[in-house]
Amino acid sequence: MSLLAIEGLSVSFRRYRSPVRQVGVKCVSDISLDVYPGEVLALFGASGAGKSLLAHAVMGLLPQNAIVGGVMRFEGRLLDRKEQARMAGSRIALIPQSVSHLDPLATVGQQLRWAARRARRPMASAGDMQRTLARFDLEPGVSRAFPHMLSGGMARRIMLAMTTVCQADLIIADEPSNGLDAENTAIVFRWLKSFAEAGKSVIVISHDLAATLQIADRVIILRDGYVAAHEHADAFDGDGKRLLAPYARSVWKALPQNGFAEVEA
């Protein structure tokens, strides 16, 4: 059974054209997808294609003026507002895009303890903290650091640590390679892959196709708010003949290592 199932998800925003005329601006329409335990699903798309909106819809983090349609299920149970509030931060974890999502006024250690407490798995001892940090090659002293003292790679590893202290089953990583060099990207991706190998489900949202393909099992390509392609990761190979959707092929061929070629889709 799929861990997360999304059927016909749509997201639109209420906006005022004039003081009395309200219009709905549709941003995501009719997205259906399933994520299974033990797999990495890549969600790829140009900026503005609706990738992050989808993640925020799953987490229940959309702003007040959003209208959400469709059905989401987690372990077969309807994922409504109430269920989202129960699951977010405990069974479902989001690794946000940037360091600015960490609390600037709290130390790393405090924030890790909060994450653990939110998931109702509080950290009992200083040893717990040290072990958590050590898993991600972080010195024990890092727990006393404030977010602005961290490099981008360290901050990303701390956010990974937060998802492990809450032992979530579904991990959504929003642009995990943004702002990281190749070495740190590889470290973060290796961790995400290891979560899947341990039986969890991982959704990686990224515009960096080449990097994501190294760990993804399946790839969903969003374009202007709808699903433009649904491919197996190993079909992104050679000249892309095994790709089903023309748009997937044109994205693949546009990569510099694949010829920078122009293919109409």
Place this chain on the structure above:
Amino acid sequence: MKLAASSVGFSFNGQSPVLEGVDIEIDGGEIVGLTGKSGRGKSTLGKILARHLFPTAGKVLIDGAPYGGQGFNPVQLVHQTAVFAANPRWKVGRIVSEACTPDEGMCRTLGIRGEWLDHYPHELSGGELQRVALLRSLTPKTRFLIADEVTSMLDPIAQREVWRALIRICAERNIGILAISHDLALLEKVASRTVWL
């Protein structure tokens, strides 16, 4: 025309140097790649060439003469995040014509659409706004462009379109480009040679 840095060094407030004894030359109409691990000073070198920072040792010259005092700077810098380079309270039309009125051919090559001009920066996508930032920097007086990870936030298709445009403009206007990137596959496609820092 030749933009040249010779034995350039740089350090912040007398701390250990970020750059030491760096030499680099870019000819007009040439695209030179610059790569290296993060923290090696790629962006710092870019800023020095564009006179946003001044070297603590060595010189940067165009055809043997200093540049970038008063008036228009012939070396323009465009970086990764276009939204930080745009005044959020100005519409795109005002942003692109800050230095000069952009000509139509350039708009066409870069794929700028007329309706964008009436939008605010946050209403455009990252790829659209990066084209706007490039259009603003590529005035008739621009001789060199420092392109610091200009397409690393873009999807592969947008990346290809932006670079195709830049390659064309570079050849047509004899503009020299320093392409700073960690993506070696990209530099192999767009640059005639690549320098490691």
